[in-house]
Amino acid sequence: MTRHLGNLPGSETVTSFVGRRAMVGEIRALLGSARLVTLLGPGGMGKTRLAIRVGETAHRAFADGVWLVELAELRDPALTDHAIIDALGVPDRSAESSEEVLIEHLQDKSLLLVIDNCEHLLDACGNVIAAVLRAAPGVRIIATSREALHVPGEHVVPVPPLSFTSSDEGGGDGNPLRYEAVELFVQRAAAAVRGFTLDAENHEAIARLCARLEGMPLAIELAAVRLQSMGVNEMLDRLEDRFQALSTVVRGAPARHQTLRAAVEWSYALCSPAEQTAWARLSVFPGGFDLDAALAVIGHDSLTAQESTDAVTGLVSKSVVLRQVRSAGARYHMLETIRQFGQELLRGSDAELDVGRRHMHHFADLAARACHDWSGPRQREWSSMLRREQVNFREALRFGFDNDADPSVAVRTTVDLRHLWVMGAGREGREWIDKAVAALHADTPLRAEALWVAGWVRQVQGEPTGSSAILTECIDAARRHGDQVTLARAELFLGVNKLIGDELDEAEMLLSGSRAMYRSLGAEDSESLIGLAAHGWLRLIEGDSREAEEIAEECRRLSRDIGECWAATWALWVLGLIGWTRSDDILATAALREAIEIKRELGDWLGIPCCVEVLVWVLAESGQHRRAARLMGANRELWVPIGQPMFGFVTYLQAHENYTATLREALGDAQFEAEHTAGSHLSPDATVDYALGTPRQTRTAASSPLTRREGQVARLVAEGLTNREIAEHLVISPRTAEAHVENILTKLGYTSRAQIAAYVRADHSPDSRPAQSR
Ligand SMILES: Nc1ncnc2c1ncn2[C@@H]1O[C@H](COP(=O)(O)OP(=O)(O)OP(=O)(O)O)[C@@H](O)[C@H]1O
Numbered sequence: 001m002t003r004h005l006g007n008l009p010g011s012e013t014v015t016s017f018v019g020r021r022a023m024v025g026e027i028r029a030l031l032g033s034a035r036l037v038t039l040l041g042p043g044g045m046g047k048t049r050l051a052i053r054v055g056e057t058a059h060r061a062f063a064d065g066v067w068l069v070e071l072a073e074l075r076d077p078a079l080t081d082h083a084i085i086d087a088l089g090v091p092d093r094s095a096e097s098s099e100e101v102l103i104e105h106l107q108d109k110s111l112l113l114v115i116d117n118c119e120h121l122l123d124a125c126g127n128v129i130a131a132v133l134r135a136a137p138g139v140r141i142i143a144t145s146r147e148a149l150h151v152p153g154e155h156v157v158p159v160p161p162l163s164f165t166s167s168d169e170g171g172g173d174g175n176p177l178r179y180e181a182v183e184l185f186v187q188r189a190a191a192a193v194r195g196f197t198l199d200a201e202n203h204e205a206i207a208r209l210c211a212r213l214e215g216m217p218l219a220i221e222l223a224a225v226r227l228q229s230m231g232v233n234e235m236l237d238r239l240e241d242r243f244q245a246l247s248t249v250v251r252g253a254p255a256r257h258q259t260l261r262a263a264v265e266w267s268y269a270l271c272s273p274a275e276q277t278a279w280a281r282l283s284v285f286p287g288g289f290d291l292d293a294a295l296a297v298i299g300h301d302s303l304t305a306q307e308s309t310d311a312v313t314g315l316v317s318k319s320v321v322l323r324q325v326r327s328a329g330a331r332y333h334m335l336e337t338i339r340q341f342g343q344e345l346l347r348g349s350d351a352e353l354d355v356g357r358r359h360m361h362h363f364a365d366l367a368a369r370a371c372h373d374w375s376g377p378r379q380r381e382w383s384s385m386l387r388r389e390q391v392n393f394r395e396a397l398r399f400g401f402d403n404d405a406d407p408s409v410a411v412r413t414t415v416d417l418r419h420l421w422v423m424g425a426g427r428e429g430r431e432w433i434d435k436a437v438a439a440l441h442a443d444t445p446l447r448a449e450a451l452w453v454a455g456w457v458r459q460v461q462g463e464p465t466g467s468s469a470i471l472t473e474c475i476d477a478a479r480r481h482g483d484q485v486t487l488a489r490a491e492l493f494l495g496v497n498k499l500i501g502d503e504l505d506e507a508e509m510l511l512s513g514s515r516a517m518y519r520s521l522g523a524e525d526s527e528s529l530i531g532l533a534a535h536g537w538l539r540l541i542e543g544d545s546r547e548a549e550e551i552a553e554e555c556r557r558l559s560r561d562i563g564e565c566w567a568a569t570w571a572l573w574v575l576g577l578i579g580w581t582r583s584d585d586i587l588a589t590a591a592l593r594e595a596i597e598i599k600r601e602l603g604d605w606l607g608i609p610c611c612v613e614v615l616v617w618v619l620a621e622s623g624q625h626r627r628a629a630r631l632m633g634a635n636r637e638l639w640v641p642i643g644q645p646m647f648g649f650v651t652y653l654q655a656h657e658n659y660t661a662t663l664r665e666a667l668g669d670a671q672f673e674a675e676h677t678a679g680s681h682l683s684p685d686a687t688v689d690y691a692l693g694t695p696r697q698t699r700t701a702a703s704s705p706l707t708r709r710e711g712q713v714a715r716l717v718a719e720g721l722t723n724r725e726i727a728e729h730l731v732i733s734p735r736t737a738e739a740h741v742e743n744i745l746t747k748l749g750y751t752s753r754a755q756i757a758a759y760v761r762a763d764h765s766p767d768s769r770p771a772q773s774r
C-alpha cells in the first residue's frame with residue numbers, strides 16, 4: 001500500500017475502527033462544501049477516531065495530504081500556531097512570526113488539517129483557523145472539540161454514541177453484532193482476553209452492558225479490558241458505580257482516557273464555577289429535564305435565574321448536557337457517566353437535600369397541574385408529559401417517601417398521578433399508592449383520597465375484592481370528612497366492582513347515587529364520565545342494549561363537550577361490547593378501532609388490551625380465526641404488566657376461554673398454537689397495528705420489499721458469503737439463513753445469488769444505514 005502524504009497514524013498503530021459508515025460518508029460529503037467541520041461531543045465519544053477515519057478515507061481529495069495536529073497536551077494557547085507548524089513538519093524560520101510561516105506554507109496547498117482537542121484552547125484555535133481559512137483556499141479543516149469554535153463558516157457535527165439496543169432488557173431482536181457498541185465491545189474483549197467470543201450465553205448480558213454504557217466508546221473499551229478480572233454479569237452488577245467498575249488503567253491510552261473519571265474530569269476542569277455547581281445539581285434528574293425543571297432545581301442561593309440559564313447553556317455548549325429539540329420543546333439530558341460524576345459531587349454536600357426537595361416540589365406541582373387540567377382539551381399533552389416524566393416522578397416520590405419528614409407531598413403526588421397509574425402503570429402505581437396509604441396514620445381527607453385511588457388501581461389490576469374493601473373504607477372516611485367528590489368517586493368505583501361481582505342491584509344503586517352526587521356538584525370530569533360509561537355497561541349486562549347504547553353515546557357527547565377523550569374511549573369500549581352482544585360486527589369493529597387509536601395516542605396500555613380482547617371475540621365470531629388467534633396471542637402479552645385480564649370479570653374470562661376453545665377447534669391445535677405464538681412475538685405497537693389492520697410499514701427503505709433481516713442477509717449474499725457463513729455471522733442456524741435466502745429470491749422474483757448481489761449493488765439494499773442510536 002502506498003503511504004499517503006501526511007502524518008496520520010498508520011493502521012498498524014491503531015485498533016480497528018467500528019461502525020459509523022454513514023457518518024464518515026456524510027462528513028466527507030460535507031467537506032466538499034464546508035471548509036471547517038467541527039466534530040462535537042463529550043469526552044470519549046469517538047471524535048478523534050472519527051476524524052482520523054474521515055481523513056484516511058478522504059486522502060485522495062487532498063494532493064498535499066492529511067495532517068493531524070494533536071493539541072490535548074498543549075497548555076499554552078500562545079503555542080497553538082507552533083503546534084500546527086510542528087505537526088506539518090515545516091522547518092523553523094525564526095525570522096517570521098509563526099502565523100506568517102503557517103500561512104505561507106499552506107496558502108497554495110490542497111490539504112486537510114485535523115486539529116484534535118480544541119476545547120481548552122478555543123480562542124487560540126479559532127483565531128488561527130480563521131486566518132488559515134482566509135488565506136489558504138485549498139485547505140479544509142476538521143476540528144474535534146467538546147465545544148464549538150464559533151468561527152465563521154463552521155459546520156458543527158455532533159458525534160452520537162455508537163448504536164446499542166434501545167431497551168435495557170437484553171439482546172434486542174436479531175443479531176447483537178448489528179449494534180456498533182456490541183461490535184466494539186466484542187472486538188476489544190477478544191483482544192484483551194484470549195479465546196473470548198460472543199455466544200448464546202453472553203450476548204444478552206453484553207448487549208445490556210453496552211446499553212447501560214449508552215454506547216460510549218471509551219466506556220465500552222474500558223469495560224472490555226476489565227473482562228480480564230471480572231465477568232460481564234459481575235460488571236453489570238457493579239455498574240451502579242461505573243467509575244469504580246471501570247477503573248482499569250489502560251496503558252498506552254492518553255492519560256485522560258486511562259480511566260473514565262479522568263475523561264470526565266477534563267470537562268469539569270473547563271467549566272466555570274457556576275457551571276460546575278449546575279452540573280452537580282442537574283445530576284438529580286434521572287430522566288432528562290426541560291429548562292423549567294432545570295431552573296427550579298439549580299436556581300437558588302448561589303445562582304440567580306439568569307446565572308442558572310447561562311450555566312445550562314454553558315454546559316450544553318461544552319457537551320456536558322445534551323440537548324434535543326422535540327415537538328414539546330427542548331429537552332436536556334446527561335449521559336449517565338456524566339450524571340454519576342455530578343452525583344458524586346452532590347452527595348454529602350449541604351445542597352444535597354435541598355436539591356432533592358426542589359426536584360420533588362417541581363414534579364409535585366407538575367403532577368398537580370396535569371391532574372387538575374386532565375379532563376379537558378389538553379389531555380393528550382398531559383398524558384404524554386406523564387409518560388415522558390415518569391422516571392422523574394418516580395425519583396420525586398422516592399425522595400418524598402424516604403427523605404421528607406412530612407410525606408404528604410409524596411402522597412398528594414401519588415394521588416395526582418392516578419391517570420398514569422391506571423393507564424398501564426398499575427403495578428408501579430400500586431406500590432406507591434400503598435406506600436401513600438401506609439404513610440398517613442391520621443384519618444385525614446388526603447388519606448381518604450389516597451384510598452379511592454388505591455381502590456381504583458386494584459380494580460384495573462383485576463382484583464375487585466381487594467378493591468372493594470378499600471373503597472368501602474374510603475366511603476366511610478369521605479363521609480366523616482364531608483368530602484363529596486371523594487365520596488362520589490369511591491361509590492362509582494365500588495359500583496363497578498359490584499357489576500364485576502354480578503351484584504347488579506348494588507351496582508345500580510351506587511352508580512346512580514354517584515351520578516346524582518356529581519350532578520349536584522356540577523363537576524363533570526374523566527372520572528365521572530367513566531362512571532357514566534360504566535352505567536351503560538351495567539345496562540348491557542342487564543340485557544338492555546338499547547339503553548346501554550344511549551348512555552354510551554351520552555358519555556361521548558359530554559366528553560366532547562369538555563374536550564376530553566379518555567373517558568370517551570371507555571364509552572367506545574362499551575359500544576364495542578354492545579356490537580359484540582348483538583353480533584353487529586360493524587358497530588363493534590368501528591367502535592373498538594376508534595377506541596384503540598385514541599388510546600394509543602394517550603398511551604393507555606390498560607385500555608388497549610381491553611379493547612383488543614373484545615375485537616378478538618368479534619373476529620372469532622365472524623370466522624376470521626387465524627387473525628383472532630394471532631391477536632389473542634399478542635394480547636396475552638399486553639396483559640402481563642397489568643394483572644388479571646378484563647378487570648377479573650368472570651363472564652368475560654369465561655368468554656375468553658370459550659373463544660380459545662372455538663379457535664382451537666376451527667384451526668386445529670397446531671395452527672392455533674402457531675398463530676398464538678406468532679402473535680406473542682409482536683411488540684405492543686405491532687399488536688396495535690395488527691389489531692387495526694394496518695400492516696406495519698416495514699421499517700426499511702420504502703422501495704424495498706425485504707424485511708430488515710432479509711436486507712442484512714441480502715447484503716451478506718452480495719459480499720459472497722455462503723449460507724453457512726451468513727448463519728455464523730448473524731448467529732442464526734444455517735437452516736434459517738437458507739430460508740431467508742429463499743424468501744429473498746421469491747420476493748424479488750430471482751433465481752440466483754448473483755441477481756441478489758446485483759440488486760444490492762444497485763443500492764436497493766434496505767437498511768444500509770447503521771442502526772439508529774438513541
Ligand atoms: N468508531 C470507533 N471504532 C473503534 N474504536 C473507537 C471508535 N470510536 C471511539 N473509539 C475508541 O474509543 C476511545 C475514545 O475515542 P476518542 O479518543 O476518539 O474519543 P474523543 O471523543 O476524541 O475523546 P476526547 O474528547 O477525550 O478527546 C478511543 O480509545 C477510541 O479508539
Ligand SMILES: [Mg+2]
Binds near residue numbers: 047048049116117144
Ligand atoms: Mg479526542
